[in-house]
Amino acid sequence: MNEHLILMEPVRLALQGIVDRMQSRMMRAAYSSIAREGGDCAAAVFLPDGRLLAQARSLPLLLGSLIPAIAGVLQRFPAQQMADGDAYLMNDPWSGGTHLPDLIVVRPIVSEGRTIALAAAILHHQDVGGMAPGSIPPNATDIHQEGLRIPPVRWRAAGEVDRNVETLLTANSRTPGNLLGDLNAQWSAVSLGASETAALRARTGASFEAVCDALLAQSERMTREALRQVPDGSWQWEDQLDGDGITDAPVRIAVQLHKRGDALSIDFTGSSAQTRGPVNASPSSMMSALLFFMRSLAPQAPNNAGCLAPATWVLPEGSVVNPRLPAAVNARTATLKLACNAMLSAWSLGASREPLASNAGVATVLSLGGTHANGTRWLLTEIIASGAGASAQADGTSGISTDVGNARNTPVEVIESEAPVRVNTYAIREGSGGTGRFQGGHGVRRVYELLEGQGSISYRGERHVSRARGSQGGGNGASSAARIERADGRIDVLPARARAEWSAGDRLVIETAGGGAWGTAANARAAPENQPT
Structure with missing residues (x-):
């Protein structure tokens, strides 16, 4: 037992280093900018029974979902029937x-034959099919409209790709080139x-399994404390x-939340029934x-599943x-x-x-697509941040991905x-954070102009109607806004989830919400209304 205690911290640090290097390698090798620059990817290591052992310090939006994904793979392909060099692939939400x-x-991960x-x-x-470029149609009403649904399948055997799956x-x-390139980045990771x-x-040696169990127990013990x-x-x-993309x-x-002693119950009873639109999670x-x-x-x-x-x-x-x-489900973010x-x-x-x-609670997902003059397709997906809520000690941070979001800015x-x-x-949306003793973080303002031809827009935002709540008398954050400013002077205001077309010379304006403020202030200014600026 003493040997296990001595090894716990070195093994914890080693595991954290491994998963962080997996993350870095995947981002360096990725073809698509949303992964390479935006960091919309995640890596982790699990025990063969499906328990999360270590996860990269990357994107919580994806990290937690790897736990049920591993369970889904193991249900169809038991760990002890796997062989070195095998790889399994899936994306099915069910x-x-x-x-x-x-x-x-x-x-x-095979050692000594097991x-x-x-x-x-x-x-x-970047794209797995479906009714809209980017596979995130904000008006989808059925998962079959969203792209190719893949239950757990064997993608590689002894390192060789199954060409039928490919x-x-x-x-x-x-x-398809981006898809294969990004899959290879995952394989490398x-x-x-x-x-x-x-x-x-x-x-x-033989202490490895016992040390892993001890690290999981340590995480549970510290969380209970x-x-x-x-x-x-x-x-x-x-x-x-703000609606589901089909209705408002x-x-x-x-x-x-019900907390008793060292246990916590989390109950989402009272949430709306599943929707026709794609905001289901x-x-x-x-x-x-x-x-x-x-x-x-x-x-x-320790960064593992013991906390659960x-x-x-x-x-x-x-x-x-x-x-x-x-x-x-494509708009579940x-x-x-x-x-x-x-x-x-x-x-x-x-x-x-x-x-x-409250944080603004917004991670706008934008997918733009079209065709170049030479007939080749182009496609771009990015994530735009918002503002964090204030606390009793400080203003909220502006232009940041909060809570489960941790995506990076895509450089201009x-x-x-x-x-x-x-x-x-590309600027901070000044004045969008709630006002108070400590101000809410401001959102972001982006203005895009299409330079040639025509293209499609898939826009998934939030807080166009609601606002992030302030605390202790602090003001609410401003709502989000999005619109297309047409070359001929017309303005088309977009709802929280929308598909649209645009032409050369049109401008897409996106303004994300701000976070709530904390406390009152005599000179507080009202947060701006959801109006074009």
């Missing part, structure tokens, strides 16, 4: 996936994870989405919000947080962000005498090199 552009690759761990990588692919994938993508984890197992420091109680929070009817997100997607929230309780604990042990949760079947097949924000806000009511103001130079688009404006 088998552990998120939405269809997020392809997941899993490789067994599977001792699993390396996993998830990446948001042919099926490329036939369903508008950008899981191969690095496999070799380095096997080497770590060789160095630690953090829970014990908070008085028992029940707290709730409600928020709403608000979509309710409700959560109740499968339970595997919701796992990302749960994992982020539970990790936030004891952030110094004190939690139970309720996701009512047939609701927006647990939809039935064939619900459309807004649902996850508001669900995570709701958990954090409810928790702050019980854990703090000075509850935090990259956008303009990959698409016939000029970025005329």
